Amino acid sequence: xxxxxxxxxxxxxxxxxxxxxxxxxxxxxxxxxxxxxxxxxxxxxxxxxxxxxxxxxxxxxxxxxxxxxxxxxxxxxxxxxxxxxxxxxxxxxxxxxxxxxxxxxxxxxxxxxxxxxxxxxxxxxxxxxxxxxxxxxxxxxxxxxxxxxxxxxxxxxxxxxxxxxxxxxxxxxxxxxxxxxxxxxxxxxxxxxxxxxxxxxxxxxxxxxxxxxxxxxxxxxxxxxxxxxxxxxxxxxxxxxxxxxxxxxxxxxxxxxxxxxxxx
Amino acid sequence: xxxxxxxxxxxxxxxxxxxxxxxxxxxxxxxxxxxxxxxxxxxxxxxxxxxxxxxxxxxxxxxxxxxxxxxxxxxxxxxxxxxxxxxxxxxxxxxxxxxxxxxxxxxxxxxxxxxxxxxxxxxxxxxxxxxxxxxxxxxxxxxxxxxxxxxxxxxxxxxxxxxxxxxxxxxxxxxxxxxxxxxxxxxxxxxxxxxxxxxxxxxxxxxxxxxxxxxxxxxxxxxxxxxxxxxxxxxxxxxxxxxxxxxxxxxxxxxxxxxxxxxxxxxxxxxxxxxxxxxxxxxxxxxxxxxxxxxxxxxxxxxxxxxxxxxxxxxxxxxxxxxxxxxxxxxxxxxxxxxxxxxxxxxxxxxxxxxxxxxxxxxxxxxxxxxxxxxxx
Ligand SMILES: Cc1cc2nc3c(=O)[nH]c(=O)nc-3n(C[C@H](O)[C@H](O)[C@H](O)COP(=O)(O)OP(=O)(O)OC[C@H]3O[C@@H](n4cnc5c(N)ncnc54)[C@H](O)[C@@H]3O)c2cc1C
Numbered sequence: 001x002x003x004x005x006x007x008x009x010x011x012x013x014x015x016x017x018x019x020x021x022x023x024x025x026x027x028x029x030x031x032x033x034x035x036x037x038x039x040x041x042x043x044x045x046x047x048x049x050x051x052x053x054x055x056x057x058x059x060x061x062x063x064x065x066x067x068x069x070x071x072x073x074x075x076x077x078x079x080x081x082x083x084x085x086x087x088x089x090x091x092x093x094x095x096x097x098x099x100x101x102x103x104x105x106x107x108x109x110x111x112x113x114x115x116x117x118x119x120x121x122x123x124x125x126x127x128x129x130x131x132x133x134x135x136x137x138x139x140x141x142x143x144x145x146x147x148x149x150x151x152x153x154x155x156x157x158x159x160x161x162x163x164x165x166x167x168x169x170x171x172x173x174x175x176x177x178x179x180x181x182x183x184x185x186x187x188x189x190x191x192x193x194x195x196x197x198x199x200x201x202x203x204x205x206x207x208x209x210x211x212x213x214x215x216x217x218x219x220x221x222x223x224x225x226x227x228x229x230x231x232x233x234x235x236x237x238x239x240x241x242x243x244x245x246x247x248x249x250x251x252x253x254x255x256x257x258x259x260x261x262x263x264x
Numbered sequence: 265x266x267x268x269x270x271x272x273x274x275x276x277x278x279x280x281x282x283x284x285x286x287x288x289x290x291x292x293x294x295x296x297x298x299x300x301x302x303x304x305x306x307x308x309x310x311x312x313x314x315x316x317x318x319x320x321x322x323x324x325x326x327x328x329x330x331x332x333x334x335x336x337x338x339x340x341x342x343x344x345x346x347x348x349x350x351x352x353x354x355x356x357x358x359x360x361x362x363x364x365x366x367x368x369x370x371x372x373x374x375x376x377x378x379x380x381x382x383x384x385x386x387x388x389x390x391x392x393x394x395x396x397x398x399x400x401x402x403x404x405x406x407x408x409x410x411x412x413x414x415x416x417x418x419x420x421x422x423x424x425x426x427x428x429x430x431x432x433x434x435x436x437x438x439x440x441x442x443x444x445x446x447x448x449x450x451x452x453x454x455x456x457x458x459x460x461x462x463x464x465x466x467x468x469x470x471x472x473x474x475x476x477x478x479x480x481x482x483x484x485x486x487x488x489x490x491x492x493x494x495x496x497x498x499x500x501x502x503x504x505x506x507x508x509x510x511x512x513x514x515x516x517x518x519x520x521x522x523x524x525x526x527x528x529x530x531x532x533x534x535x536x537x538x539x540x541x542x543x544x545x546x547x548x549x550x551x552x553x554x555x556x557x558x559x560x561x562x563x564x565x566x567x568x569x570x571x572x573x574x575x576x577x578x579x580x581x582x583x584x585x586x587x588x589x590x591x592x593x594x595x596x597x598x599x600x601x602x603x604x605x606x607x608x609x610x611x612x613x614x615x616x617x618x619x620x621x622x623x624x625x626x627x628x629x630x631x632x633x634x635x636x637x638x639x640x641x
Contacts, residue, residue: 191286194316194329197278 001055001149001157001176003046004109005079006102006116006128008036009063009070013121023222024229025092026122028064035070038117040077041182044189046115047078049149053157056080058109062090062101068205075200076192082205083109089210092222095123099131101220104213106136108206112156112176118143118183129181139174145185166262267519267560269338276335279320283339286315287346295347295470299615302462302469304427306385309353313382317343318357321505322365327377333505333567337512341560344516348619349471351516352626355509356423360386362502363432363447367490372449379430387428388506389419389450389476390499396421397632399434400442400496404478406435411485413437413448415456415478423626425474426459428452433478434499437492445495449487456481467618504577506627507584508570511563514587514623518556521591521598521616525549528602528611545601552594559587578640585633588623595620 011017011031018027046057057079061067064086071082085105093101106114119126126142133140141147144161146169151157156176162169164183192200210217218224244253258264271277290308298305312318320336322328331339336358344351361379364372378384392402404417415435422431431450438444450457460475490498526549529540540546566579595617599606606613624630 191311191315192282193314194279194282194320197282198275 001049001053001113001151002058002109002111003049003055003113003115004058004060004083004106004111005039005042005046005074006114007039007043007059007061007070007074008117008120008122009033009061009067010036010120010122013037017122019229019232023092024232025222028066033066033070035073036117036120036122038119038121038182038184039074040117040189041184041186042115042117043074043077043079044187045147045180045182046113047190048187049113049147050078053149053151055112058083058111060102060105060109061085062093062098062105064091071205072200073192075203075205076196077190078192078196079203081203083208084205085208085210085213087210087217089217089221092225093220094225094227095125095127095131096226097220097224099128099135101210101213101215102128103132103135104215105208106132108208108213113149113159114177114179116179116181118181126181129179133179136177136179139178140181141172141174141178142181144180144182145169147180147182147186266523271338272332272334276331276338279329279331279335280338280342282315283317283342286312286317287343291343291350292346295349296612296615298347298470299349299467300469300609304470304472305350306427308350309357309385310382312350312354313380318354318382319361319376319380321358322361322376322380326365326373327380328365332571333508334564334571337508337563337567340509340512341516341519344513345520347470348513348517348616349468351513352468352471352510352622353424355506355513356388357382357386359502359506359509360388360424360428360430360432362505363489363498364449366501367447367494367498368449369486371486372489375430384429385424385427387422387424387431388502389422389431389433391419391421393418393420393475397629399499400445401440402434402436402445404433404435406433406437406446406448406483408437408485413483413485413488415448415450415481415483417478419476419478421463421473422459422476423471423473425472425476426462427472431457431476432489432502434495435478437495442496443493445499446492447489447495447498448483449489450481450483454481454483466621467615468622500577503627504580505570507580507633508563508567508576510623510627511559511566511580511583511587514584514591514620515556515560515563517616517620517623518552518559518587518591518594521595521613521620522549522552522556524611524613524616525552525598525601528605532602539601548597548601552597555590555594559583559590562586578637581628581633581636584627585630585637588620588630591620591623592617 012034020027059074059079059082062085129140129142141161143163145164146162148160149157160173163172319328320331324330340351406413406415433448433450436444437446456479458477463473532539563583566583569576598613
């Protein structure tokens, strides 16, 4: 099975993150950049499917030059090769433009299965799998907490996911080719090994520009974006918490609070 | 830990980065609890093995990572910084593979990938109840009968006893003294290999230590490592390298105590200001920091000699002696910096202090190191 995993480099959500003051885009220069956490689960799932069914795993990233670090990190976990779409004109692209670029890049690999994280920790819009599926005319199975692959012997497969919902899960199936997005409940990603890190240096990374993909620069980037961040402000300082005084009904109040925050 | 490291290669930098990631995420959060329960983290060692950290200084053709000691020791140091018992386990395991990797037959070396990959855990059986320092007079006997050796005797203080899959056992096949000692690679499952009840140790409680009784254990003759009578040389060779491992463990532990004490002294206030502002304490911390840096430098200097193929045994003895004494002093001082809080188990420094003591004893007591050093003067 030919699998592509979408991997995005994002600012570390555990560290201080900012938007740029000049164009209100995510500040990627001064941040510590890491692989979007959810994408590591997608990589792990791809590797497990490869271990069971064979085939090839390709990492696909759209991002600036420095996203190459994240590609090497992803490859050190085990995928075979990578495609890096890099072009200065891509800066500030919205989700719609990104999906156009990724769909074009996916066309060069011709995958049976496209895996990605359910959301990225910087954008959190969760629309990429749907947009890609729409553009490519294939099915989108989104928000998987479990994925089963039944190969049909003719190179294709039936994919079944447990789609995580607030109440439980739904079972959704599709046949390949398809896009599947995963949550962090799906598996436990492996650590890269030292050998994996060494091997990653020798794995092929194909670099593609907008011209290579035949996409005019005007259709992407800040200028081509349908949505734009007009202004931004720092998050207000944290408010004092709620104090619950136990007047015999402390337990009830606590549960009410937890329920209002959707913890229970 | 904010240590500036000079590493020989870019790949070494990536190895250290991987080590820190694993250690921060998998070791640090578990150390205190495992120590308290006295639980051996076998699964974590498997993880380190899969990650390639259990065979670092061995050739890649045997499944190792082909790293110089200079790099391997800094990995150990980072591990010891989070959890000494795991670093010691890595050091002991790495050492237990040394006889086969360096002196083993091709047949014996066939198992190296599993050993270095961490699927099989190793231990070193040298010390005995009646003699640790005077290893040349060990009494465990191995008698050759046909295609087998029959091993009988008792080994003491064996790290990984009962957990290991194989033991590098030093035993007497010939006459008295060093020239009568040989090395056997013994499977843990061999009938007659009997690990005893665990010792109740002062520290390093997640690392099992026990006697092993060899009750006429039959070991195939092709498990002899090197020739008969070579065992003592093999043991001393392994110990030279092992001393560097212990030195690196000591540096990591001392650095952990220093960092913890420094952080505490910045936060804790007395007489209206942070206690680090009292010169009595800040100078104490300055001395601790200087000793840790000196211990690291001495250890890595000895490692670089080894990596260059030069004689390094005496320098390794100096490094082990100095670094473990530094670890003892610095951890003791760290308890002092925390005052009463240093004396209770809510903070890790009392554990560090208990752990440091072991480093002055294992792989040759510090008196024996002085013996080695003074004889070379
Ligand atoms: C936690 C722990 C783990 C260990 N793990 C292992 C292991 O995995 N494998 C293994 O084989 N062993 C292991 N050992 C054993 C360790 O190597 C011995 O304890 C050590 O070599 C000392 O031997 P001993 O305990 O018999 O002390 P002794 O040799 O009896 O020494 C007692 C004291 O006399 C001093 N002394 C002895 N000879 C001289 C001399 N010539 N000059 C001056 N002073 C001298 C010593 O320094 C010491 O202070 C371990 C020990 C501990 C505590």
